[in-house]
Amino acid sequence: MAWEDRRGVYNFNPGPAALPEEVLRRAQEELPSYGGGGLSVLEMSHRSKAYDEIQARAELGLRRLLGIPDSHRVLFLQGGASLQFAMVPLNFIPEGGAAGYVVTGSWAEKAYQEADKVGCRAVVAASTKEEGYRRIPSWTEVQADAAWAYVHITTNNTIVGSQWQDLRHSLSIPLVADMSSDICSRPVRVEDFHLIYAGAQKNIGPAGVTVVIVREDWLAQAEEIAKARKLPTMLRYAVHAKNDSRYNTPPVFAVYLVALVAEWTLEQGGLTAMEARNREKAALVYGAIDESDGFYQGVIDPPSRSWMNATFRIADAEVKKRFLEEAKEQGFIGLNGHRSVGGIRVSMYNAVPVEACAKLRTFMDDFRRRYR
Amino acid sequence: MAWEDRRGVYNFNPGPAALPEEVLRRAQEELPSYGGGGLSVLEMSHRSKAYDEIQARAELGLRRLLGIPDSHRVLFLQGGASLQFAMVPLNFIPEGGAAGYVVTGSWAEKAYQEADKVGCRAVVAASTKEEGYRRIPSWTEVQADAAWAYVHITTNNTIVGSQWQDLRHSLSIPLVADMSSDICSRPVRVEDFHLIYAGAQKNIGPAGVTVVIVREDWLAQAEEIAKARKLPTMLRYAVHAKNDSRYNTPPVFAVYLVALVAEWTLEQGGLTAMEARNREKAALVYGAIDESDGFYQGVIDPPSRSWMNATFRIADAEVKKRFLEEAKEQGFIGLNGHRSVGGIRVSMYNAVPVEACAKLRTFMDDFRRRYR
Ligand SMILES: Cc1ncc(COP(=O)(O)O)c(C=O)c1O
Ligand SMILES: Cc1ncc(COP(=O)(O)O)c(C=O)c1O
Ligand SMILES: [Mg+2]
Ligand SMILES: [Mg+2]
Ligand SMILES: [Mg+2]
Ligand SMILES: [Mg+2]
Incomplete structure (x- = not known):
């Protein structure tokens, strides 16, 4: 069944983007x-x-x-x-x-x-x-x-x-x-x-x-x-x-x-609930950046950061390439930065579950430890 | 199951219109x-x-x-x-x-x-x-x-x-x-x-x-x-x-x-096959009109008739109303003429099966016999 294909797939597409699974059903x-x-x-x-x-x-x-x-x-x-x-x-x-x-x-x-x-x-x-x-x-x-x-x-x-x-x-x-x-x-x-x-x-x-x-x-x-x-x-x-x-x-x-x-x-509780969830998701991803000792370099000044699209760079081009490859192998989709700017972009709109961001955080922390 | 709802429903909508059931599946x-x-x-x-x-x-x-x-x-x-x-x-x-x-x-x-x-x-x-x-x-x-x-x-x-x-x-x-x-x-x-x-x-x-x-x-x-x-x-x-x-x-x-x-x-055989099927469908509906002895009045001169949208009128307004009501009861959808012209319109695009036109013809013949 096609629903099973979705297991282990984390949709971080920048748009068209993830839809809630309940809606698709x-x-x-x-x-x-x-x-x-x-x-x-x-x-x-x-x-x-x-x-x-x-x-x-x-x-x-x-x-x-x-x-x-x-x-x-x-x-x-x-x-x-x-x-x-x-x-x-x-x-x-x-x-x-x-x-x-x-x-x-x-x-x-x-x-x-x-x-x-x-x-x-x-x-x-x-x-x-x-x-x-x-x-x-x-x-x-x-x-x-x-x-x-x-x-x-x-x-x-x-x-x-x-x-x-x-x-x-x-x-x-x-x-x-x-x-x-x-x-x-x-x-x-x-x-x-x-x-x-x-x-x-x-x-x-x-x-x-x-x-x-x-x-x-x-x-x-x-x-x-x-x-x-x-x-x-x-x-x-x-x-x-x-x-x-x-x-x-x-x-x-x-x-x-x-x-x-x-x-x-x-x-889900309307926009107040969405805001809380989106803050939680953003905190996971920005946490991975801020606690990476400069391995992941955030693009935006912290007070202006987006909760929807987190962008960062990895200084070494080879390591960045490896990051995107490993991420893809692990089911994370859509992480390439926009073709006009490069880097990495995590798009985590409303329908992206907290779990997906938690998984990504684990991957980011693990990757950093192995490649730093 | 939702598929069963479709049985006995004949979609003659002018657009958005019927899609092939195989495509929907x-x-x-x-x-x-x-x-x-x-x-x-x-x-x-x-x-x-x-x-x-x-x-x-x-x-x-x-x-x-x-x-x-x-x-x-x-x-x-x-x-x-x-x-x-x-x-x-x-x-x-x-x-x-x-x-x-x-x-x-x-x-x-x-x-x-x-x-x-x-x-x-x-x-x-x-x-x-x-x-x-x-x-x-x-x-x-x-x-x-x-x-x-x-x-x-x-x-x-x-x-x-x-x-x-x-x-x-x-x-x-x-x-x-x-x-x-x-x-x-x-x-x-x-x-x-x-x-x-x-x-x-x-x-x-x-x-x-x-x-x-x-x-x-x-x-x-x-x-x-x-x-x-x-x-x-x-x-x-x-x-x-x-x-x-x-x-x-x-x-x-x-x-x-x-x-x-x-x-x-x-x-289905491409456009040659579609043409043959569409001619067959049109022949069913126009047949009902032409053999009705003026009960159904075709709007268009025969050489210019459309195979996609057949239009006709029923002279008596009460009988026309009854036609649309009975058609609806029998599962024929979308037969009202465009609000700008009134009358009756049968839209039979590619995805409308021959069977739907055959059923409609039977209904039209039967209705005429009862109301003429
Ligand atoms: C902020 C913003 N504005 C405009 C656009 C362009 O949208 P569309 O592709 O619907 O024209 C995008 C697309 O990503 C966007 O993110
Ligand atoms: C021949 C024809 N042209 C144009 C239109 C308008 O199309 P749309 O609603 O896609 O703008 C229609 C709609 O029925 C049509 O039948
Ligand atoms: Mg679409
Ligand atoms: Mg921009
Ligand atoms: Mg649509
Ligand atoms: Mg017209």
């Missing part, structure tokens, strides 16, 4: 027939009652988890976070306007560059690029101009391995956040953001659906700006909001999995 | 672990060897089925056919240029309108709107201007229920086709098209992935035009082609299902 069981209706979710009309229920479950699950207030809409879109990099400026920066970007890693920089690429004025509001992205700036370093349409941040920098710890800001202009790699990993005050977006494939589902949480009273502006720019219909937030994310055929199966993952997360 | 079996690797396709990196294989299987399956020549690239995108409505003109109509649209139904009209909406010049090359879309025009009716970037057609009109029977054209300018609702339903000469697109959710997979087949030598132009227009990166065909459909995270599970469906279709 449920998806498998329900695959031929959802709710006794005799149809798979994969072959279900997006205008059917069954799918109405599925999308409502996904939305409600996210609303409960994140405490999303009624002031904010929840949209399920396609195109990944990469399409959001273009949609955000095109919908919210009016002709002649500008927006500020806090550049804390490669994805943050891509968001900044895309705004420029599509002809909008993007300004660096703060950047730690010169410091090799080793830290997250403090809010006092963020130079916001009152005339900007918004400030954009990336709450977790998936590649370099840093994360905003303090999201309480006092900006007087709208805040937009790419939360692709840490949404639902800890409690967050959604009311402090005008727009949050996240590709689902790390913490809340499979690849193929993008969650957007947006203040409804911001959409009227977006509609005007989108019209003036002659934006494609599919790139207009106001259209998706008006059509309840069904202007065209949504990725129904991916939305179904978001529902299952959100419900699983609630059953 | 395979997807269920492999859900926990693909290829013995201990990971679900749902949690697999798009940069992994396993996913390289999956995407290659999907592409090869489509190449074999459709006989796609080396001159054409195969891309797996997001956003549905609706995003293609914008991408096609934005990438291929240069500043100051124009393109022609053959308007044969609501989707064809939407494609035409979207080109205009995004600021491109779209011209009607032929239209049967005045005739209630009851027929497909002949090629001699298509007025193509040599200066146009392309002519756009919709090979199957999902809502009204008409289909191009003769795709052999003698246009001297590029032909672009929306094949969302009849791709892979019959053999087609791909070399006669510069670009073909299709949302997967009818004949080739689940919702959430869009297949684009495009002549490679046309992409250099698209790159220039996209750059001049400052198009979002995600809307540039050349970018997706250069990155082998992995500029960003693709919908991996949806692509996997395209691979399974393409392989299933090959096993």
Whole structure:
């Protein structure tokens, strides 16, 4: 049986990433027939009652988890976070306007560059690029101009391995956040953001659906700006909001999995429980780094470290190669650092069990003793 | 067991639509672990060897089925056919240029309108709107201007229920086709098209992935035009082609299902076998209409009828209501006509078995006898 193949396999993929085993079991069981209706979710009309229920479950699950207030809409879109990099400026920066970007890693920089690429004025509001992205700036370093349409941040920098710890800001202009790699990993005050977006494939589902949480009273502006720019219909937030994310055929199966993952997360105790678990997992991996006497070299300054993606280096290239080989032999998957930076990256999103991090810690300690 | 729920259920959904039962069984079996690797396709990196294989299987399956020549690239995108409505003109109509649209139904009209909406010049090359879309025009009716970037057609009109029977054209300018609702339903000469697109959710997979087949030598132009227009990166065909459909995270599970469906279709005997089966299915349903002495009124002129979506009306509104109620009770799903046109629509894509159409025919004959 295929389930047995999974024993001894530890999925540290950076995204698409591990899903909770309970969710996979449920998806498998329900695959031929959802709710006794005799149809798979994969072959279900997006205008059917069954799918109405599925999308409502996904939305409600996210609303409960994140405490999303009624002031904010929840949209399920396609195109990944990469399409959001273009949609955000095109919908919210009016002709002649500008927006500020806090550049804390490669994805943050891509968001900044895309705004420029599509002809909008993007300004660096703060950047730690010169410091090799080793830290997250403090809010006092963020130079916001009152005339900007918004400030954009990336709450977790998936590649370099840093994360905003303090999201309480006092900006007087709208805040937009790419939360692709840490949404639902800890409690967050959604009311402090005008727009949050996240590709689902790390913490809340499979690849193929993008969650957007947006203040409804911001959409009227977006509609005007989108019209003036002659934006494609599919790139207009106001259209998706008006059509309840069904202007065209949504990725129904991916939305179904978001529902299952959100419900699983609630059953685990919600985001407070997730935060505790994620701290525990991060403590295991960072412990192995910090107690290695420099054998494992953490990339990020400790106060800015991510609980989702821990990054480190091993000085000797041969030893590093050996580390990745042995790790692979022992069932640890996905530890190679991103091709743009090298090194080692441990992605431990919500669905990665504490046990996997404990096993990895044991391996890291053992490896260090043998190779130091 | 959930499989039993499916007995006596006949899925005539217009899209997302029926998938072959063999494909669903395979997807269920492999859900926990693909290829013995201990990971679900749902949690697999798009940069992994396993996913390289999956995407290659999907592409090869489509190449074999459709006989796609080396001159054409195969891309797996997001956003549905609706995003293609914008991408096609934005990438291929240069500043100051124009393109022609053959308007044969609501989707064809939407494609035409979207080109205009995004600021491109779209011209009607032929239209049967005045005739209630009851027929497909002949090629001699298509007025193509040599200066146009392309002519756009919709090979199957999902809502009204008409289909191009003769795709052999003698246009001297590029032909672009929306094949969302009849791709892979019959053999087609791909070399006669510069670009073909299709949302997967009818004949080739689940919702959430869009297949684009495009002549490679046309992409250099698209790159220039996209750059001049400052198009979002995600809307540039050349970018997706250069990155082998992995500029960003693709919908991996949806692509996997395209691979399974393409392989299933090959096993059934490929597109010649599909055509024969689809003719047989269509003959059953249209037979019920044509032998009903006007009780069932076909919407489309017989030479333009679709093998994929058969549409008809029942004159008496009460009887029509009763028809839909009884059909539902007997397990026939998805027969309501599109909300924009009403009536009855039988969507019988590749995965709908002949048996389902035979059962429906029996029901239609019986119902007519009782209610005429
Ligand atoms: C923080 C962040 N933003 C954006 C992206 C790009 O996401 P997608 O592949 O969904 O476009 C990623 C992908 O890893 C990410 O981690
Ligand atoms: C012929 C045709 N074109 C386009 C579309 C729109 O497709 P999507 O929902 O994938 O955007 C449809 C949907 O049914 C269709 O049948
Ligand atoms: Mg990064
Ligand atoms: Mg889907
Ligand atoms: Mg139509
Ligand atoms: Mg997927």
